[in-house]
Amino acid sequence: MRPGGALARIPVSVVIAILFFIICALLVPRFASFGNLENVARIAAILAIVSCGQAVVLILGGIEFSFGSSVALASVVSVMLLPAAGPALAFAAGIATVVLVGLVNATLIAALGLPAVVVTLGTLMIGHGLAASLAGGLPLDAAASPLFKWPAVGEVFGVPVAVVCAGAALACLWFILSRTELGRRFYLVGANAPAARLSGIGVRATTFAGYLIAGVFCGIASVILTSRVGSGQPNLMSDLPFQTIAACAIGGIPLTGGRGSALHVLAGVAVIAMLNNAVVLLNFPVAAQQLLIAFVIVASVLAQKLASSSLAVLLGLRWRSEP
Amino acid sequence: MTAIVSRLVRSRASVAAFFLLLVWCVFGLVNVRYFTLANAASIALQMSVLALLATGQMFALTVRGFDISVGAVAALSSVVAALAWNQFGPAGLLAGAAAGIAVGTINGLLVAVVGVQPIVATLGTLIGARGLSLLISNSGQVVPLQSPQMILGLAYGKWLGLAPLAWLALACVAFAALMLRYTLLGRRIVMFGSNPDAARLVGMNAMAVHVAAYQITGLFAGLAGLAMVMRAGGGLPTDGGGMALQSIASAVIGGTALTGGIASPLGSVLGAAFIQSLASGLNMSGISPFTAEIAIGAVIITASSVSIAPQLAGRLRARVRRNRETKNDT
Amino acid sequence: MTLKKALMAAAVTLVAFTPSGASAETIGFSVPSLANSFWVSATYGVQKAADAAGVELVIVDAGGDANTVQQLSQIQDLIQRGVEAMIVGATNGESVAPVVEQALAAGIKVVGLSSLPANKDLSATVGADHYDMGKLQAECLGSAIGGKGEVAMMAGPQGQFWSDRRADGFRETIAAEYPDITIVAESRLADNRNDALRVAEDWTQRFPDLAGVYSATDDMAAGVIGAFDAAGKTGVKFSASNLSPTAQEMIKSGKLACTSIQKIVAQGTAALNAALAAARGEKVETNVVTPALLVAADNVNSVDLSDVVAPADYRP
Numbered sequence: 001m002r003p004g005g006a007l008a009r010i011p012v013s014v015v016i017a018i019l020f021f022i023i024c025a026l027l028v029p030r031f032a033s034f035g036n037l038e039n040v041a042r043i044a045a046i047l048a049i050v051s052c053g054q055a056v057v058l059i060l061g062g063i064e065f066s067f068g069s070s071v072a073l074a075s076v077v078s079v080m081l082l083p084a085a086g087p088a089l090a091f092a093a094g095i096a097t098v099v100l101v102g103l104v105n106a107t108l109i110a111a112l113g114l115p116a117v118v119v120t121l122g123t124l125m126i127g128h129g130l131a132a133s134l135a136g137g138l139p140l141d142a143a144a145s146p147l148f149k150w151p152a153v154g155e156v157f158g159v160p161v162a163v164v165c166a167g168a169a170l171a172c173l174w175f176i177l178s179r180t181e182l183g184r185r186f187y188l189v190g191a192n193a194p195a196a197r198l199s200g201i202g203v204r205a206t207t208f209a210g211y212l213i214a215g216v217f218c219g220i221a222s223v224i225l226t227s228r229v230g231s232g233q234p235n236l237m238s239d240l241p242f243q244t245i246a247a248c249a250i251g252g253i254p255l256t257g258g259r260g261s262a263l264h265v266l267a268g269v270a271v272i273a274m275l276n277n278a279v280v281l282l283n284f285p286v287a288a289q290q291l292l293i294a295f296v297i298v299a300s301v302l303a304q305k306l307a308s309s310s311l312a313v314l315l316g317l318r319w320r321s322e323p
Numbered sequence: 324m325t326a327i328v329s330r331l332v333r334s335r336a337s338v339a340a341f342f343l344l345l346v347w348c349v350f351g352l353v354n355v356r357y358f359t360l361a362n363a364a365s366i367a368l369q370m371s372v373l374a375l376l377a378t379g380q381m382f383a384l385t386v387r388g389f390d391i392s393v394g395a396v397a398a399l400s401s402v403v404a405a406l407a408w409n410q411f412g413p414a415g416l417l418a419g420a421a422a423g424i425a426v427g428t429i430n431g432l433l434v435a436v437v438g439v440q441p442i443v444a445t446l447g448t449l450i451g452a453r454g455l456s457l458l459i460s461n462s463g464q465v466v467p468l469q470s471p472q473m474i475l476g477l478a479y480g481k482w483l484g485l486a487p488l489a490w491l492a493l494a495c496v497a498f499a500a501l502m503l504r505y506t507l508l509g510r511r512i513v514m515f516g517s518n519p520d521a522a523r524l525v526g527m528n529a530m531a532v533h534v535a536a537y538q539i540t541g542l543f544a545g546l547a548g549l550a551m552v553m554r555a556g557g558g559l560p561t562d563g564g565g566m567a568l569q570s571i572a573s574a575v576i577g578g579t580a581l582t583g584g585i586a587s588p589l590g591s592v593l594g595a596a597f598i599q600s601l602a603s604g605l606n607m608s609g610i611s612p613f614t615a616e617i618a619i620g621a622v623i624i625t626a627s628s629v630s631i632a633p634q635l636a637g638r639l640r641a642r643v644r645r646n647r648e649t650k651n652d653t
Numbered sequence: 654m655t656l657k658k659a660l661m662a663a664a665v666t667l668v669a670f671t672p673s674g675a676s677a678e679t680i681g682f683s684v685p686s687l688a689n690s691f692w693v694s695a696t697y698g699v700q701k702a703a704d705a706a707g708v709e710l711v712i713v714d715a716g717g718d719a720n721t722v723q724q725l726s727q728i729q730d731l732i733q734r735g736v737e738a739m740i741v742g743a744t745n746g747e748s749v750a751p752v753v754e755q756a757l758a759a760g761i762k763v764v765g766l767s768s769l770p771a772n773k774d775l776s777a778t779v780g781a782d783h784y785d786m787g788k789l790q791a792e793c794l795g796s797a798i799g800g801k802g803e804v805a806m807m808a809g810p811q812g813q814f815w816s817d818r819r820a821d822g823f824r825e826t827i828a829a830e831y832p833d834i835t836i837v838a839e840s841r842l843a844d845n846r847n848d849a850l851r852v853a854e855d856w857t858q859r860f861p862d863l864a865g866v867y868s869a870t871d872d873m874a875a876g877v878i879g880a881f882d883a884a885g886k887t888g889v890k891f892s893a894s895n896l897s898p899t900a901q902e903m904i905k906s907g908k909l910a911c912t913s914i915q916k917i918v919a920q921g922t923a924a925l926n927a928a929l930a931a932a933r934g935e936k937v938e939t940n941v942v943t944p945a946l947l948v949a950a951d952n953v954n955s956v957d958l959s960d961v962v963a964p965a966d967y968r969p
Contacts (some may be wrong), residue, residue, distance in 0.1 A: 035884065036858040039855070132687070136967060228850070231846065233846065235688050276851075281855055
C-alpha cells in the first residue's frame with residue numbers, strides 16, 4: 001500500500017516525471033540549461049495540446065490515428081492560403097481543416113458506429129493523400145512574416161506562446177473532465193457503453209462530442225506546428241498519434257474515472273519530451289533511443305499497475321479495456 | 324455447387340468476397356490485363372505478407388484486443404531470420420518465427436497478465452522491436468542473404484501456377500482455420516473472446532488462452548517476416564511501417580469483429596486480397612500516387628462499413644424500436 | 654438489361670478505356686519516395702521526356718525510402734501492366750534485384766536511375782556523382798568557416814546509397830583537405846525538415862561553438878537553419894545538396910552558403926530516353942553520369958535550372 005493521505009493522491013506518473021527530470025538534470029550534460037529547457041518546453045507544448053485530444057478519445061474507449069496527417073494537411077492548407085489571406089485567416093483555415101477531419105471522424109464513428117481504428121486509418125490515408133496532392137509531395141515554403149512566426153517564437157509575459165496554449169489546453173481538459181457533465185459521461189461511456197446507454201446517456205452524442213473536441217485541440221496545435229516549421233509539409237509529424245498515445249499511456253490516464261486527468265497528460269508528455277531530448281543530448285544511436293523509449297513506456301505502465309493494483313483490489317474493480 | 328455458394332454468401336467473409344469481385348471487375352474493365360490469371364497469381368504473391376499479418380491480427384482481434392506491433396515484428400523477424408540464415412543455413416529461418424513468438428509472448432503477458440491496454444502494450448513492443456531491428460542490423464542496413472538463390476526461388480518460381488510462397492502462405496492460413504475450428508485451444512480462444520467472464524467461470528485457464536492468442540499473432544508476424552525475406556532476399560529492418568493498420572483493416576473487412584469472439588481466417592485472406600487488388604489496380608492504372616492513397620483510404624472506410632452493416636442494422640432497428648416505445652409512453 | 658446489351662456495354666467501355674494505337678509504348682517508373690525533392694525533380698524530367706515522345710508513363714510511388722516490400726509489389730504491378738520498359742529508382746539495390754530479374758525475364762527493358770538495382774543486365778544506368786556532391790560541400794563549407802573549427806553532419810537516412818555516398822564524400826574530403834576541422838556529430842536520425850529541426854535544436858545546446866553544418870539535402874538544411882536562427886546563433890555556416898525553390902531562396906538571402914547540385918531533371922530525361930530506346934531496340938548509352946555543380950550566391954541567378962530542378966508549381 002502506498003502511504004496514505006494527500007501523498008497517495010499524487011499520480012504515479014507525476015512521481016516518475018519528477019524523478020526523470022532529476023535523473024536527466026544530473027546525468028545528461030546541458031540538459032538543465034535554460035535554453036535547452038525552453039526548447040523542450042516548446043516541443044512538449046505541442047505534444048501536450050494534441051495529447052489532450054487523444055486523452056479524451058482514449059477515455060471514451062476509442063482511438064485517434066489520424067492526428068499526424070490532419071496536422072500535415074492543415075499546414076499545407078495554411079501555407080497555400082497565406083499569400084491571399086494573410087497569417088490570421090490562413091491559420092484559421094488550418095484549424096478549420098483539422099476540425100473538419102475531426103468532424104468526419106466523429107460522424108463516421110459516433111453516428112454510423114464504424115470502428116475507430118479503421119475510420120481513423122482511412123482518414124489518415126485520405127488526409128495524407130490530400131496534403132501530398134495539394135503540395136506536390138514536397139514542403140511548401142511560407143513567406144516569412146513576423147505574424148506567421150509568432151505562434152512558434154512569440155512570448156506572452158516572457159513565456160513562449162506554445163507553452164501558454166498548452167497550459168490553457170490542459171486547463172480546459174481538466175475543466176471538461178472533472179467539472180462538466182460531458183466529462184463525466186466520457187468516463188461512463190468509455191467504461192461500459194451498453195450500461196451507459198441503458199442509464200439514459202446519449203452515447204452517440206457523447207462520442208461525437210469527444211472526437212470533435214479532439215479535433216479542436218489538434219487544430220490549435222497545428223497552428224503552432226505550422227508556424228514552427230514555416231512551411232506546409234505533407235509528412236509533418238507522421239508519428240504524432242503514436243507519441244500522444246505513448247504520452248497518455250505513460251501518464252496513466254485513469255480510465256475508470258477520477259480527478260486530475262490533465263495532470264496525468266502533463267506528466268506523460270513531460271516524460272516523453274525529456275526522453276526525446278535526453279537521447280539526442282547523449283548522442284544515443286537510433287536503436288538505443290527506440291529501445292529506451294519502449295522500456296520507459298512499459299516500465300511506467302507496470303509501475304502504475306503495481307501502484308494501483310492494491311487500490312483496484314480494494315475497490316473491487318478490475319478494469320479491462322476494449323479497443 | 325449452390326450449397327457452397329449460399330454458404331459463402333451467408334458467411335462472414337461474404338463482404339470481403341463481394342468487394343474483391345467488385346474491384347476485379349472495375350479494374351478489369353479499365354485494363355484487360357488486370358483480369359488475367361497471371362495477374363491473379365501476381366497479386367496472390369504480393370499479398371502473402373499482408374495475408375499472414377491479417378491472419379495473425381485476427382487472433383488478437385478475436386480476444387478483444389489488437390496488435391499494432393505486427394509490422395515492426397515482421398521486420399525484426401526478417402532481420403533475425405536473415406542473420407541466422409547467414410550463420411546457420413536454412414534452419415536459421417526458424418529463428419525468425421521464434422522471434423515473432425517471443426514478441427507475441429511479451430504482448431500476451433502485458434495484456435493478459437499485467438492488464439495493460441492492448442494499444443499501449445503493442446505500442447511499446449512496436450518501438451522496442453524497431454529498436455532491436457536497428458541494433459542487430461548495423462543501424463538499419465538491409466541484411467542481405469548469402470547465396471539467396473534457393474529462397475528467392477520460393478518467391479519467384481512457380482508451382483502449379485502460383486509462386487511457392489503464395490502456396491505456403493495459404494497453407495499457413497488454412498492451418499489457422501483448422502486450428503480455430505478443430506483444436507481445443509482454437510475453440511477456447513473464440514470462446515474467451517466472445518465472453519471473457521463466462522470463459523473464466525467455466526474454469527478454463529483464461530489467462531493462458533489470452534496469452535496464447537497474442538503468441539499466435541506474433542508467430543504469424545514472424546512468418547510474415549520470413550515472407551519478406553523470401554521476396555527481398557534479405558532482412559528489412561526498417562520496413563513494415565504501414566502494415567499493422569492495413570492488417571487490421573484487412574481483418575475487419577474480412578468480417579472479424581473488433582468486439583471480439585469472431586474469427587474468420589477466410590475473411591482475413593479475402594480482405595488482404597481485396598486491399599492488395601485495389602492497390603495493384605491503382606498502380607497499374609497510372610493515376611497519381613497521391614490520388615491513389617485517397618482512394619484507398621476512402622474505400623477502406625466504405626468496405627468496413629459494409630462489413631459491419633449487419634451490426635449497424637441491428638442497432639438501428641433497436642433504436643427505432645426504443646424511439647417508438649418512448650413515443651408510445653408520452 | 655439483356656445479357657447481350659450488357660456485353661456490348663462492357664465491350665464499348667473496354668475499347669474506350671484501353672490505350673489506343675498499337676505503337677504507343679508504355680513506360681513504367683518506380684520511385685522510392687515522392688516526398689523527396691530529388692525524386693520530384695526526377696519525375697518531372699521523366700514526365701517531360703515522356704510527353705515529348707508521346708508515350709504513356711505509369712508512375713508508382715513506394716511512399717518511403719524504407720518501403721522495400723511495397724516497391725517489390727509495385728514493380729510486379731508494372732510487369733503485369735505489360736510496360737515495354739521501366740525505370741527503377743531502388744529503395745534498396747540488392748532487394749529489388751530479384752523482382753527486376755523477373756521483369757527482365759519477361760522481356761521488359763530496365764533502366765536504373767540514381768539508386769541502382771543490383772542487376773547486371775540493366776539496359777542503362779543513369780546517375781549523379783553523389784560522392785562528388787559531398788566533396789563539393791566539404792570544399793565550400795571548409796573554406797566558408799576559414800579552414801578550422803567544429804562541424805556537424807545532418808547526414809540523412811542510413812543505408813541509402815545517395816546519403817551514404819554524399820556523407821563519405823564530405824567526411825573524406827574534410828579529413829584529407831581540412832585537418833583542422835573536426836566533425837563533432839553525425840546524425841542519421843532525421844530525414845525530413847521537421848526532424849532535422851528537432852535534432853539541430855538540441856545541437857545548439859550541445860555544441861555552442863559549432864562553426865558549420867553539412868546537410869544531406871536542402872530540406873534538412875532548412876530545418877537546421879531554422880533551429881540555429883531561433884537560437885540566435887548567427888555566424889554559423891551551412892551547406893546542403895539539391896536546389897529546390899527553398900534552397901534557391903536560402904542561397905539568395907545568404908542563409909545557405911552553398912549547395913551542391915546534380916542535374917536531376919536531366920537525369921530523369923536521360924533515363925526515359927534510354928528506356929524508350931531500349932524498348933524500341935535502338936542503341937542505348939549504357940552509363941550516364943551527370944556531374945555535380947556547386948551553387949552559391951555568386952551564380953545562383955545565372956545557373957540554368959531547367960536541367961536541375963522541377964518548377965515550383967509542378968505536381969507529380
